[in-house]
Amino acid sequence: DAKTTQPNSMESNEEEPVHLPCNHSTISGTDYIHWYRQLPSQGPEYVIHGLTSNVNNRMASLAIAEDRKSSTLILHRATLRDAAVYYCILRDPRYSSASKIIFGSGTRLSIRP
Amino acid sequence: GAGVSQSPSNKVTEKGKDVELRCDPISGHTALYWYRQSLGQGLEFLIYFQGNSAPDKSGLPSDRFSAERTGGSVSTLTIQRTQQEDSAVYLCASSSRRTSGRAPYNEQFFGPGTRLTVL
Numbered sequence: 001d002a003k004t005t006q007p008n009s010m011e012s013n014e015e016e017p018v019h020l021p022c023n024h025s026t027i028s029g030t031d032y033i034h035w036y037r038q039l040p041s042q043g044p045e046y047v048i049h050g051l052t053s054n055v056n057n058r059m060a061s062l063a064i065a066e067d068r069k070s071s072t073l074i075l076h077r078a079t080l081r082d083a084a085v086y087y088c089i090l091r092d093p094r095y096s097s098a099s100k101i102i103f104g105s106g107t108r109l110s111i112r113p
Numbered sequence: 114g115a116g117v118s119q120s121p122s123n124k125v126t127e128k129g130k131d132v133e134l135r136c137d138p139i140s141g142h143t144a145l146y147w148y149r150q151s152l153g154q155g156l157e158f159l160i161y162f163q164g165n166s167a168p169d170k171s172g173l174p175s176d177r178f179s180a181e182r183t184g185g186s187v188s189t190l191t192i193q194r195t196q197q198e199d200s201a202v203y204l205c206a207s208s209s210r211r212t213s214g215r216a217p218y219n220e221q222f223f224g225p226g227t228r229l230t231v232l
Binding site (some may be wrong): 091 | 117144146148155156157158161169172204206219220221222223224225226
């Protein structure tokens, strides 16, 4: 799996939008961009994934650069419960179908009340 | 429905003892994974099952670690002759290949983990 680069930590204020960046300059044409997050004392949970187009779901939005070398996870209105470590992961379904996830160090997001 | 469950939630053991950690995946999920997370560290892959077979054991750190899965469901991770460096949270995840419904392709669902402390 190709590597991703994320900031170690970020802070944001409650009820404000949060933009979490991820760089993946060696992404291949078939890599999907996945985001997971890990709340304190819990296992990771899926957030969102995409290939080329921007994606929205009830948790977040994923904005993917036109050249796909970077992406941004957007939390539209952060709450205290969004404080977690956010992982940006690339997965190629041709090779990683039902296989392991390689987690990097992620971004630790803190939310100020 | 029920999520991935793991037991025990906490385990304290003495160095040199054997321990067994259990994972109950989501019903119908064919793939099962074990990861571990040491204090302040990232998630480290250990082993992956497809059905009852383990095509990828590349993450097991030593031959003291083994895992099995029976009936395509429950899995047990066994650590023999535990060492202090084995102290970590051991996480289990399961996934299916469904592409319809709420679950996206290949999403992994994680359990709450077992916190293992080796004294």
